[in-house]
Amino acid sequence: MFAIRQSGLTQHCAMSAMESSTKKYVGESVDSISQQVSTQGTTPVLRVNEIFGPTIQGEGPDAGKPAVFLRLARCNLTCEWCDTRYSWDLESYPEIGSVMDVGEIAERLKREVVSDSTLIVVTGGEPLLQTKGLEALVPLLYDNAIAFETNGTLPPSKLLDEWCSHWTVSPKLENSGVAKELRYRPKVLETFAEMGAAFKFVAWESESFDEIDEIVETHCIEPASVWIMPEGTEGDMLCDVARVIVDDVISRGYNLSMRHQVLIWGDTRGV
Ligand code: SF4
Numbered sequence: 393m394f395a396i397r398q399s400g401l402t403q404h405c406a407m408s409a410m411e412s413s414t415k416k417y418v419g420e421s422v423d424s425i426s427q428q429v430s431t432q433g434t435t436p437v438l439r440v441n442e443i444f445g446p447t448i449q450g451e452g453p454d455a456g457k458p459a460v461f462l463r464l465a466r467c468n469l470t471c472e473w474c475d476t477r478y479s480w481d482l483e484s485y486p487e488i489g490s491v492m493d494v495g496e497i498a499e500r501l502k503r504e505v506v507s508d509s510t511l512i513v514v515t516g517g518e519p520l521l522q523t524k525g526l527e528a529l530v531p532l533l534y535d536n537a538i539a540f541e542t543n544g545t546l547p548p549s550k551l552l553d554e555w556c557s558h559w560t561v562s563p564k565l566e567n568s569g570v571a572k573e574l575r576y577r578p579k580v581l582e583t584f585a586e587m588g589a590a591f592k593f594v595a596w597e598s599e600s601f602d603e604i605d606e607i608v609e610t611h612c613i614e615p616a617s618v619w620i621m622p623e624g625t626e627g628d629m630l631c632d633v634a635r636v637i638v639d640d641v642i643s644r645g646y647n648l649s650m651r652h653q654v655l656i657w658g659d660t661r662g663v
Contacts, residue, residue, distance in 0.1 A: 435493055436493070436494045436524070436525050436527075436528030436529070437491050437492060437493055437494065437525055438464055438491070438492060438494060438497060438522050438525040438526065438529065439464060439465040439466060439488075439489045439490070439491050439492075439522065440462065440463070440464060440465065440489050440490060440491075440492045440497060441463040441464060441465040441476075441478065441479040441488055441489040441516070441517060442461070442463045442479075442489075442661075442662060443460070443461065443462055443463070443497070443500050443501060443504070444460070444461050444463075444504075444662040444663070445459060445460030445461055445504040445505075445510075446458060446459070446460055446504050446505070446506045446510060447459060447460070447461070447653070447663055448652060448653075449511060449513055449539075449652075450651050450652035450653030450654070450656075451592065451619075451621055451649050451650075451651050451652070451653075452541075452560045452590060452592045452619050452621070452649050453558070453560065453590045453619060453647075453649075454511060454513075454539060454558075454560075455649060455650070455652055456652060457509075457511055458506055458507070458509060458510045458511065459510060459511040459512070459513050459539075460501055460504040460505055460510060460511075460512055460513070461513045461515060462497065462501060462512065462513070462514050462515070463476070463479055463515050463516060463517065464479070464489070464514070464515070464516045464517050464518075464519045464521075464522055465479050465480065465488045465489030465516070465517050466479070466480050466488070466489075466516070466517050466518065466521050466522075467479065467480035467516055467517045467518040467521070467543070468518050468521060468543075468545060468546070468574070469518070469543055469545065469564060469568070469570050469574060469575055470569075470570060471564055471568040471569065471570055472567075472568060472569035472570075473567070473568065473569075473594070473623055475625055476516070476517065478661070479516055479517040480516075480517050480518075494525060494528045494529040494532065495532065497529060498529060498532035498533055501533060502533070502535075505535075505536055508535060508536060510536055511536065511537050511538075511539050511557075512533055512536050512537070512538045512539070513538075513539050513540075513541065514526065514538060514539070514540045514541065515540075515541040516541070516542075518542065518543050518545070518546065519540060519541070519542060520540075520542050520546035520547075520548065520552075521546065523546075523548075523549050523552060526552055527549060527551045527552060530551075530552060530555035530556075531555065533555075537557035537558075538555055538556055538557055539556070539557055539558055539559075539560065540552065540556050540558075540559050540560070541559075541560045541562065542559065542560075542561055542562070543561075543562055543563065543564060543575070544561040544562065544563040544564075544577065544580055544581050544584060544591075545574070545575065545576075545577045545580060546577075546580065547579075547580050547583055548583070548584070548587070553587060558588075558589070558590065559584060559587065559589035559590070560589065560590045560591075560592055560619075561581070561584045561589045561590070561591050561592070562591070562592045562593070562594070563575070563576065563581060563591065563593065563607060564576075564594075565593060565594070565595070565600055565603050565604065566600075566603060567594070567595070567596070567600055568594075576607075578610070578611070581607065581611045582611055585611040585612055585613050588617070589617070590617050590618075590619060591607075591608070591613055591617055591618050591619070592618075592619040592620075592621055592649060593607075593618070593619070593620050593621065594621050594622075594623050595620055595621070595622065595623070595637055595640075596622060596623045596624075596633045596636065596637065597636065597637070598636070598637065598640050600637075601637075601640045601644070604618070604620070604646075605644065615644055615645035615646050616645065616647070618644075618646040618647065619646070619647045619648070619649040620637060620640075620641045620646050620647070620648055620649065621648075621649040621650070621651065622634045622636075622637060622648075622650070622651075624651070624654065625654060625658075625659040626654065626658060626659060627654055627655045627658065630650060630651060630654055630655065634648065634650065
C-alpha cells in the first residue's frame with residue numbers, strides 16, 4: 393500500500409521539480425517584526441535572546457554533535473506547546489533579549505567554540521525575522537559550520553544559504569494551535585525542500601501523521617529527510633510519547649528525534 397503511494401508521489405515530485413526549478417528564492421516579504429529588530433542606525437545588529445555552549449545539539453539530524461547556540465529573540469508564531477516562550481512572549485518575559493552588534497556576537501560564539509567540528513546553531517524564536525543582521529554575521533563565523541533552525545514560514549536569503557551548512561525546518565501542525573494561514577507557507581516549504589533541508593515535526597499522537605504525510609508528499613520531501621520529535625519537557629514524558637509514535641515513524645521510513653538536552657538535563661534553559 394505504502395509502496396504504491398510512494399510510486400505515485402515520485403512521478404508527481406519529478407514534475408514538480410521541473411516546474412519549479414526557476415523559483416528557488418520566492419522572496420516573500422518579512423513582516424514588520426524584522427524591521428523592529430535588525431537595524432540600529434547603520435550598524436548591523438541582532439536582538440539576541442541567549443548565547444550558550446559549548447554543549448551538544450539535542451535534536452534533529454545533528455543530535456549529539458558538539459555545538460554552540462545563538463538564540464535570537466522574537467517569533468512570528470505563538471505555538472501553544474512552545475518550549476522557548478522566553479524568546480518571544482513579551483507579556484510573560486518583557487526582557488526577551490538585548491540588541492548586540494554582530495561583531496560582538498561573533499566574538500562570543502568563537503569564544504565558546506571548542507574545535508573546528510563545533511557547529512554554530514542559529515535558532516530562535518524565528519531567526520529569519522532578522523535576516524539582514526544575520527547576513528552581516530555569518531561571514532564572521534567562517535571557521536565553523538553554521539546550521540539554521542527555522543519554522544518554515546519565511547524564505548531564506550541566497551546569501552544565508554551560501555553560508556549555511558544545512559537547514560532544519562520545523563513546520564508547525566494543527567497541534568500548535570496556530571491558524572493554518574500563519575503557520576503553513578507552501579512556497580517557502582517548497583523552496584526549502586528543493587534546497588535539501590531536513591524537516592522536523594513535533595508530534596505526540598498517531599493522528600498527527602496524516603498532516604505530516606500530506607506536507608511530505610505535497611512538497612516532495614524524502615522520508616529520510618524527515619525527523620519526528622516527541623513533545624515533552626521531561627525525560628519520562630518524552631520516552632512515553634516516543635513509544636506512542638515510534639511505529640508510525642518506522643512504517644514511513646522517517647527518523648525519530650529524541651531531545652538529548654531533555655534526557656540529560658531535564659527542563660533546563662541554556663544547555
Ligand atoms: S515557531 Fe518555534 S519558537 Fe516560534 S512559537 Fe512555535 S515553537 Fe516557539
